[in-house]
Amino acid sequence: MLKxxxxxxxxxxxxxxxxxYNVIFINPGHANTNVTGPFWYEVSQLMRDAAExxxxxxxxxxxxxxxxxxxxxxxxxVKQSPDMLVLVxxxxxxxxQLLNLPAFSTPIYFLLNRPTDNxxxxxxxxxxxIAGSVVPDNVQAGHLLAKQLISKAQLPASIYAINGDHTxxxxxxxxxxxxxxxxxxxQVNIAAQGxxxxxxxxxxxxxxxxxxxxxxxxxxWSANDAMALGAIRALNEKNDAPMCSLAQ
Numbered sequence: 001m002l003k004x005x006x007x008x009x010x011x012x013x014x015x016x017x018x019x020x021y022n023v024i025f026i027n028p029g030h031a032n033t034n035v036t037g038p039f040w041y042e043v044s045q046l047m048r049d050a051a052e053x054x055x056x057x058x059x060x061x062x063x064x065x066x067x068x069x070x071x072x073x074x075x076x077x078v079k080q081s082p083d084m085l086v087l088v089x090x091x092x093x094x095x096x097q098l099l100n101l102p103a104f105s106t107p108i109y110f111l112l113n114r115p116t117d118n119x120x121x122x123x124x125x126x127x128x129x130i131a132g133s134v135v136p137d138n139v140q141a142g143h144l145l146a147k148q149l150i151s152k153a154q155l156p157a158s159i160y161a162i163n164g165d166h167t168x169x170x171x172x173x174x175x176x177x178x179x180x181x182x183x184x185x186x187q188v189n190i191a192a193q194g195x196x197x198x199x200x201x202x203x204x205x206x207x208x209x210x211x212x213x214x215x216x217x218x219x220x221w222s223a224n225d226a227m228a229l230g231a232i233r234a235l236n237e238k239n240d241a242p243m244c245s246l247a248q
Contacts, residue, residue, distance in 0.1 A: 020057060021056050021057065021083045021084070022056075022057045022059070022082040022083045022084075023051065023056050023057065023058045023059070023082060023083065023084045023085075023086060024058075024059045024060075024061070024077045024080065024082040024084075024085050024086070025044070025047060025058065025059070025060045025061070025086040025111075026060075026061050026063060026070060026073050026074055026077060026085070026086070026087055026088065027040050027043065027044055027060055027061065027062050027063065027088070028040065028063045028065060028067075028070055028088045028090040029041065029043075029062065029063070029064070029065060030062055030064050030065070031044070031062045035199045035200050035201050035202075035226065036065065036197075036198040036199050036200070036224070036226050037198070037200070037224055037225050037226030037229075039224065039225075043111075043112075044060050047060070047086075048060075059082075061073045061076075061077070063090075065090075065197075065198075067090065067091045067093045070090065070093070070094075071093060071094070071097045074087065074094065074097060074098075075097070075101060077106075078101055078104045078106060081104070081105075081106055082106055083106070083107075084106070084107050084108075084109060084131065085106050085107070085108050085109070086108075086109050086110075086111055087108055087109070087110055087111070088110070088111050088112055088113050089110060089113045089114050089115050089169065090113055090168050091165065091167045091168050092113075092115070092167050092168065092169065094115065095115045095119040095122065095123060098123055098126075098128055099122065099123065099126055099128075103127060104128075105129060106129070107129040107130075107131035108123075108128065108129065108130055108131060109131045109132055109133065109134075110130075110132075110133035110134075110135070111133070111134060111135075112134070112135060112136065112170060113135070113168055113169045113170050114133040114135050114169070116169075135169075136170075137173075138169070138170045138173035138174045138177065139173045139174070139176050139177040139180070140177060141173075141174055141177060142173065142174035142175060142176065142177025142178045142180075142181075142221075142223075143177035143178065143180055143181045144177070145174075145177075145178070145221060146159070146177070146178045146181035146182070146188075146221055147181060149219045149221060150181075150185065150188055150219065153218050153219050154218065155187040155188070156187040156188070156189070157187065157188050157189075157218045157219050158189055158190075158191035158214070158216050158217050158218055158219070159178075159182070159188065159189065159190045159191060159217070159218075159219045159220070159221050160190075160191060160192045160193070160194075160207075160210060160211070160214065160217045160219070160220045160221070160231075161175065161178055161190050161192070161193045161194070161221045161222075162193075162194055162195075162196050162203050162206070162207070162220065162221070162222040162223060162227045162228070162231060163175050163193060163194065163195045163196070163223050164195070164196075164197070164198045164223040164224060164227070165195055165197050165198065166195055170223075171223055174223050175223070178190070178221055191214055191216060191217055192210055192214050192217070194206045194207075194210060196227045196230065198223070198224050198226060198227060199226065199227065199230070200226040200227060200229050200230035200233075201230060202227075202230065203222065203226070203227035203228070203229075203230030203231050203234075204230035204231070204233045204234050205230075205234075207220070207230065207231040207234035207235070208234045208237065208238070211234060211235070211238060212238075220235075
């Protein structure tokens with residue numbers, strides 16, 4: 001689905017002959033599966049498949065979850081003047097950088113995390129060509145995950161929320177969705193929260209300590225699968241599983 005949506009959108013900006021159309025994708029994750037899970041690796045695989053289907057020349061560079069490296073890769077990509085640059089505004093660091101770069105004409109397409117509406121206006125006012133974006137409804141995702149979890153729990157229920165990070169739009173929106181759900185349900189509360197940087201080992205270590213001090217937790221809400229697996233590992237070690245533990 002992601003492959004179809006992204007590359008159909010890109011096709012709207014392609015010339016009639018696009019066999020030599022060059023696309024650079026700055027992947028914020030890793031080139032293989034790792035402690036943060038396989039998500040960004042799988043995104044790259046889907047994009048390679050789509051590029052082959054559409055006969056595009058796709059180049060992927062990996063930031064390895066390092067936003068400083070990601071900004072360097074973006075600056076280098078702009079200098080190469082590709083026909084399209086696909087970016088992920090992880091940790092919300094790209095707007096300031098793009099505004100400070102020398103003028104360039106390469107169209108930019110944002111994937112999964114994009115700048116805010118005000119930031120997009122600022123980029124467009126600078127003359128930067130924002131071709132579009134494809135972004136899931138992460139607020140709804142966080143809300144629906146909480147709803148599914150609570151449907152499997154006994155009320156009243158206390159939630160331990162494992163968030164991705166402090167700044168990435170997807171992380172903040174998923175947290176907003178969870179919080180909106182708890183506001184709507186008086187018998188559900190967030191008893192504890194943590195940030196595990198999308199990492200299974202970090203979630204494991206945090207969960208071991210937190211569950212010792214919060215034996216009242218019935219539900220673990222996790223912003224991604226890798227962190228949920230880390231929490232499940234901690235639960236297995238403690239032999240004290242709550243009602244459910246799922247991830248978005």
